[in-house]
Amino acid sequence: MNYQTLKNQDPEIYELIKKEEKRQKEGLEMIPSESYASSAVLEAIGSIFNDKYAENYPGKRYYGGCVNVDELERLCQKRAKKVFGAEDYHVNVQPYSGSPANLAVYLGLLEFGDTIMAMRLDHGGHLTHGSPVSLSGRAFRFVHYGVDPQTEQLDYDAIAKMAKEHKPKIILSGFTAYPRLIDFQKIHEIAKEVDAISMADTSHISGLIIGGVHPSPFPFTDVVTTTTHKTLRGPRAAMIFCKKELREQIDRAVFPGMQGGPHEHAIAGIAVALEEAMAAEFKNWAKQVVSNAKALADSLIENGLRLISGGTDNHLMLIDLRPFGPGRGIFIEKALEAAGISTNKSPIPNDPSPPYYSSGIRLGTPSLTHRGMKESDMAQIGKWIAIIVKEFAKTELPGDPKKRAASVKDFVGRLEKHSLVQEVKKEVVEFASQFTIPGID
Numbered sequence: 424m425n426y427q428t429l430k431n432q433d434p435e436i437y438e439l440i441k442k443e444e445k446r447q448k449e450g451l452e453m454i455p456s457e458s459y460a461s462s463a464v465l466e467a468i469g470s471i472f473n474d475k476y477a478e479n480y481p482g483k484r485y486y487g488g489c490v491n492v493d494e495l496e497r498l499c500q501k502r503a504k505k506v507f508g509a510e511d512y513h514v515n516v517q518p519y520s521g522s523p524a525n526l527a528v529y530l531g532l533l534e535f536g537d538t539i540m541a542m543r544l545d546h547g548g549h550l551t552h553g554s555p556v557s558l559s560g561r562a563f564r565f566v567h568y569g570v571d572p573q574t575e576q577l578d579y580d581a582i583a584k585m586a587k588e589h590k591p592k593i594i595l596s597g598f599t600a601y602p603r604l605i606d607f608q609k610i611h612e613i614a615k616e617v618d619a620i621s622m623a624d625t626s627h628i629s630g631l632i633i634g635g636v637h638p639s640p641f642p643f644t645d646v647v648t649t650t651t652h653k654t655l656r657g658p659r660a661a662m663i664f665c666k667k668e669l670r671e672q673i674d675r676a677v678f679p680g681m682q683g684g685p686h687e688h689a690i691a692g693i694a695v696a697l698e699e700a701m702a703a704e705f706k707n708w709a710k711q712v713v714s715n716a717k718a719l720a721d722s723l724i725e726n727g728l729r730l731i732s733g734g735t736d737n738h739l740m741l742i743d744l745r746p747f748g749p750g751r752g753i754f755i756e757k758a759l760e761a762a763g764i765s766t767n768k769s770p771i772p773n774d775p776s777p778p779y780y781s782s783g784i785r786l787g788t789p790s791l792t793h794r795g796m797k798e799s800d801m802a803q804i805g806k807w808i809a810i811i812v813k814e815f816a817k818t819e820l821p822g823d824p825k826k827r828a829a830s831v832k833d834f835v836g837r838l839e840k841h842s843l844v845q846e847v848k849k850e851v852v853e854f855a856s857q858f859t860i861p862g863i864d
């Protein structure tokens with residue numbers, strides 16, 4: 424993209440875009456929910472479909488002039504079903520993003536106050552999986568399962584026991600911070616035993632499912648949601664797949680229940696990303712994402728760090744900072760950022776600290792893999808991360824919550840002159856600058 428019109432018309436925004444391109448090009452984007460959309464996806468979401476209103480669904484819109492958006496939306500649905508092998512499902516491609524998609528499922532299939540079983544937030548669940556600060560947790564009754572305290576992995580017997588005890592209407596699986604594979608078939612069987620709807624939020628792993636490196640929730644799970652901008656490498660949006668008998672409830676919940684006019688430009692971008700995901704290149708990328716994650720996990724462990732569950736089977740991993748002391752995630756996130764490495768602090772199972780001052784670091788390999796990095800690169804990146812973690816993980820968080828923000832600000836202020844950080848940053852910039860970024864270069 425050359426942004427020539429924008430450069431002339433609005434240089435302030437143009438400069439911010441250029442600064443962000445430089446930051447990403449010279450750094451290592453390791454937030455596992457991020458990836459790069461291709462130039463074709465970016466062109467589709469920047470198209471004239473941005474300007475069209477099309478409330479409701481193909482063939483029954485509340486606006487005229489929908490002949491092309493109708494064709495677009497139907498094509499997107501066709502591609503979505505094909506790429507996931509979900510021909511027997513209905514798919515709604517209108518959700519603006521993952522949170523409204525999950526909320527639309529609850530709204531469509533349940534009454535307020537009904538019970539849903541889902542993973543705890545601090546064990547890897549999402550805000551919309553029943554956090555009390557989310558509408559999900561306020562409108563519905565959630566009961567939460569967690570990981571086994573020893574293995575730090577799902578315990579399906581415990582989930583089955585809980586399901587029998589609570590008789591939820593929905594059993595939800597699929598997580599934002601879980602480094603292992605999910606047995607969707609088992610979750611579905613547990614749901615059927617208690618007459619519950621099985622639901623999988625595959626936002627993080629939908630690209631891995633297409634790539635055949637993660638088990639698929641199709642063709643048995645009743646409802647499957649996914650964002651389209653994570654390992655699917657598309658625009659910021661989402662989709663809901665459901666068994667055909669649930670179609671009307673799901674469609675009515677998305678529109679008019681939750682949303683107004685669909686973002687047809689985003690739907691155009693999803694359609695492009697889905698076509699790209701059918702190519703062999705995409706499947707090879709997904710395999711490499713997982714191989715790179717394993718190589719990175721090995722490197723972090725060899726360099727003395729503890730990972731939750733001892734490693735990873737997917738695209739992400741969680742560094743456990745508790746051996747250094749509680750609440751250190753924010754310092755490590757900031758120090759890594761100062762060294763050119765973007766990650767995020769994350770709650771981990773049995774974290775003694777609150778989410779903003781959590782004791783984990785979540786990181787992953789989708790973006791780096793898309794830039795062409797391989798296992799040997801992960802070994803080096805693991806070393807840089809371990810250097811920074813070991814240098815700063817002993818930084819203590821003040822016990823007094825009122826003093827915490829100032830302590831973090833002071834810490835960040837010192838990073839610019841910290842020689843070790845600057846040394847690592849120099850090496851990171853030199854290394855990262857050799858790799859192109861899809862959609863930019």
Ligand code: DSN
Pocket residue numbers: 456521549599
């Ligand atoms: N915020 C996303 C993530 O980072 O995992 C989930 O929606």
